[in-house]
Amino acid sequence: MSERVMPGRTDGLITLVAADALWVGLTADSAVPTASGAFASPARAQAGHVLLGSHVVATVRASSGQWSVPEVEVRRAAAELNAVGMDRQDLVRIGPFRRAPRRESNEETPLPWRRRITEELQELSDPERAARREARRPYPLAGIDWRHILVEQTRNGTQRTWWMPRAVVRLLDAAEHTETQWVQAARTRQASTAATEPPSHPRQPSDTGSRQKTNPGTPTPALRPYNKELEGQLYSVLSRKPGTSRRVAGWACAVCRTAPATVLDHCHEHGYVRAPVCQSCNTQERPDHLYSNDIRVANRYTRLFHTDTDDWLRHWHRCPGCRARTTLPLPHLAAWTAHIACRSLRPTHRAPRGRKPCGALRVSWTGSQNAPRSCLLTVVVDFCPSGEHRVLARVPYREAVERFRAWLTETAPAVAAAAGPDRLDGLPAQSRPVIADTSGEDLELF
Structure with a gap:
């Protein structure tokens, strides 16, 4: 492939046309599909x-x-993309939501990729707007052909939702963060140059025989690891402080520790901030469907309660309220009860490779954690071939808590050892009521 772009080179530089061909050729076998036109x-x-x-x-x-x-930068970008693995079944909902997350007025994001995808998809139903966009020929999103990996689902027969593989969501979140940092650094350099240049000597035009080069300057600063800087703070107070969003963007995600943080995850049951996390991890802990007292337990809980259990339990127990009571917020506890405590009760059916679990798990509850005596969790199987809405178990809240504590001691002894009422002082005597989360549709209670 490099032979085809050699004629366009000058001191390591290649034309945009040659760069576009090089990008597509180098990423032809990538798990993440790419598209031509990134340089157009x-x-x-x-x-x-x-x-x-x-x-x-x-x-x-x-x-x-x-x-x-620079050809070397195109090759470096292609190598980074080719290293990304993608599971097309591990999906994250990207929209549409009732309202967009609130952003500070002085923040600018060059690549608001969720909003752009939403706008492009909405334009498909408007022929005039679609024609205008086609005339503009929008460039691919970070060189990625997202249309080939977008999954559209319909809920209740009418409402459409859009999903993409988690690996691509993380990639685009990282791209948005990187570009924002790059643009901010460029603006800072321009402001510094303008401030230091003597007003009596206006800038002279550069020599026409020289090459004008835009330099990214210093590399993007490394993300800071989160070290409990926000522990014990209430989200209702911290979220109103100016500059909180900018501060969050400087941390690495406290769960995966690789992607840039974008939001403050907090316990909606007690109101405490847990930690800054990336959008992917913030979505990962949420079920497919979430209502006021009814959740669908998705397959992603295998990761939360099996492969990455220790990381997630430590994260949830960053809330002082949950840690002191050695429990989880009610929706998390309900999901754990359905996925772990009732695992042996779930029927299975024959499959080409052995047997597979039946249907989809769903758990609902009556009452709340504030009235534990009357709170009851009901675990059912939806879409069961032998009868939908098959009830597997009814578990009282207090019994679910005791089961979880015993499981926590066996599964994550270090997390269990750090929990308990004697570990923290100054906590409220009673749990706060569940806090409604208005940041987006179907994202409450977590």
């Missing part, structure tokens, strides 16, 4: 950079006026 937008080139995956490639304007990019 003149506006992106004039902005000084092109985004490929989560990698920023600086654009360079030669003396001839032609835009180019």
Whole structure:
């Protein structure tokens, strides 16, 4: 493939046309599908950079006026993307939601990828808007062909929801963060240059025989690991402080520790901040469907309560209320009860490779954790071939708590040892009522 782009090179630079062909060729076997046209937008080139995956490639304007990019950066971006694994069954909902997350007025995100995808999908139902967008020929999102991996689901026969593989969501979140940091650094350099330049000596035009180059400057600063800086703080107070969103963006996700944090995860039962997390991890702990007292227990709980149990239990117990009571918020406890405590009760059916669990688990509850004597969890199987809504068990809240504590001691002894009422002082005598989360549809109670 490199032979085809060699003629466009000049001191390690290749033209945008050659870079586009190189990008598509190098990523042809990538698990994440890519598309041509990432370099086609003149506006992106004039902005000084092109985004490929989560990698920023600086654009360079030669003396001839032609835009180019360093070939080595294109190859580096392709290698990073090719290293991304993708499970098409591990999906994260990306919209639409009733309302977008609130952002501070002084924040600017060059790549609001969720909003852009939502707008493009909504335009499909409007022929005039779709025609105008087709005329503009929008550039691919970070060089990724997201349309080939988008999954559309219909709920209640009418409402459409959009989903994408978790690996791509994390990739686009990282891309959004990287580009935001790059643009902010570029603006800072421009402001610094303008401030230090003497007003009596206006900037002279550069030599027409030299190459004008846009340099990304210093690399994006490394994300800070989260070290309990927000422990014990109430989300209702912290979320109202100016600059909180910008501060959160400087941390690495406290769960996966690789992606940039985008939100403050908090316990809706006690109101305490847990930690800054990325959008993918924040979504991972949520079930497919969530109502006021009824949740669908998705297959992703295998990861939460099996493969990555220790990490998630430590994260949930960052809430002082949950840690002191050695329990989980009611929806998490309900999911654990259905997925772990009632596992042996779930029927199975014959499958080509052995037997597979029947239907889909769902758990509902009456009452709340504030009235534990009257709170009852009901675990059922939906879509069972032998009869839908088959009841597996009815578990009192207090019994579910005791089962969880015994399981926690066996599964994560270090987490259990750090829990209990003698570990913390100054907590409220009673649990706070469940706090409604208005940040998005079907995201309450977690």
